Amino acid sequence: MDRLTALKVFHRVAELNSFAEAGRSLGLSPAAISKNIAELEAHLGARLINRTTRRMALTEEGRLYLEHVTRGLDALAEADQALCPIKTTPSGTLKVSAPMTVILTRLSAAIPEFLSRYPDLKLDLHLDDRRVDIIRESFDLAIRGSDNLEDSSLIARKLAVMSHVLCAAPSYFEKHGKPETPTDLKAFTSIRFSLSGHADIWEFSKEGRTEQVTVDARYSVSSSLAVRDALRAGFGVSLMPYPYVEDDLREGRLQPALEDWSTVETTLYAVYPSRQHLAPKLRVLLDFLIEEFARDSARPPIFT
CATH class of the missing domain: 3.40.190.290 (D-Maltodextrin-Binding Protein; domain 2)
Structure with missing residues (x-):
């Protein structure tokens, strides 16, 4: 049983007081509606709806359960809505690991201006030459210098040589x-x-x-x-x-x-867990890093 689907089916059936109308609203067949209700009742060990061929009505258990289900589904909807701005606007905290010398010689002076562009963004920058475990230590991104980057499930974006x-x-x-x-x-x-x-x-x-x-x-x-x-x-x-x-x-x-x-x-790389569902905060950080290191590489060397 898909618990969330079953809860949504129960809520819609109770709301519309009709199996058939609930099926049309959710794009499910009458059989699928009946199956979800039956599986939910079996899971709870309680009858939620009394039904005949002509009419249906919630049982006492059904009315009580509906109150809790309604609050739960409303809370899930609010959670989804709360996330929407995060999907489009850079916000939240970026936890980043980077070698100290790279930051102090190449990026430190530019970071305040970067943060001023995004007032809802916070940066938690760890300056450490050790190779952190990005996943286990919950880093959003790490800057790594390597002659040969080891094989990894992480995504590596080349920044500079x-x-x-x-x-x-x-x-x-x-x-x-x-x-x-x-x-x-x-x-x-x-x-x-x-x-x-x-x-x-x-x-x-x-x-x-x-x-x-x-x-x-x-x-x-x-x-x-x-x-x-x-x-x-x-x-x-x-x-x-x-x-x-x-x-x-x-x-x-x-x-x-x-x-x-x-x-x-x-070679310096920006290393991060996945390119799928890249958060706006991480996307703007990558753009900033690429921009800053490109500016460095455009400067001619002192000697050839």
């Missing part, structure tokens, strides 16, 4: 010189971002040949911002996502090395 640059402070290069080949890096002090997909091996390519350098770092840390601080302090060299050090390179706090070698790229 971040190239990397080997760099250090000018004072460090003045003291130790600049590497001319990746192999030279074995003699340099390395700073390692421990959560990177290429934390242990830095790979460089040039003219069809590839060189890999095993990272034997004196300083390993799980924050890209901490790596950047160590670079600025002249402690050593590191392979950094270009957007994280773009301002430092432009303003001379850091200098690139091995510019004629290409190296790894990391």
Whole structure:
């Protein structure tokens, strides 16, 4: 028995005082109407309607049950109506996970303007470099950086591709010189971002040949911002996502090395549970992310 259908049938029969009229109203055959009423009575263990070939009437149990059914169906209708504005207007709370450095270097300044566009929207932003379980932890969306995104039932929308640059402070290069080949890096002090997909091996390519350098770092840390601080302090060299050090390179706090070698790229994705019935709040967030990262990619690099 479809309980909700049976309740609607009972309510309409009582309202119209007719099996035939209820059937026409609901688009069901007389047999279907009778079957729903019989199954509902069997489920309740009580007779709801006395009926003959000429007339019908609610029993005492039927009248009592009708009061509760009417309130229940009205409450369901109100719930549906309450949801209608949410289906069309961005509102409610967005729970989002993202790497701290991505937000602080690329999105943080733009978020207030985004929220000002949608006054009924709230943002609960978790800055964490760990890979959250979106479903279990009830996140609407996560921003993830990955060299290779693992197979998943989640939907992944590509936002940007971040190239990397080997760099250090000018004072460090003045003291130790600049590497001319990746192999030279074995003699340099390395700073390692421990959560990177290429934390242990830095790979460089040039003219069809590839060189890999095993990272034997004196300083390993799980924050890209901490790596950047160590670079600025002249402690050593590191392979950094270009957007994280773009301002430092432009303003001379850091200098690139091995510019004629290409190296790894990391792709940023917006990851979310499903593309079906995408809530307006999630749709506008995706549009915002795509817009902001497209603006970044349109800027020319400092060096080629």
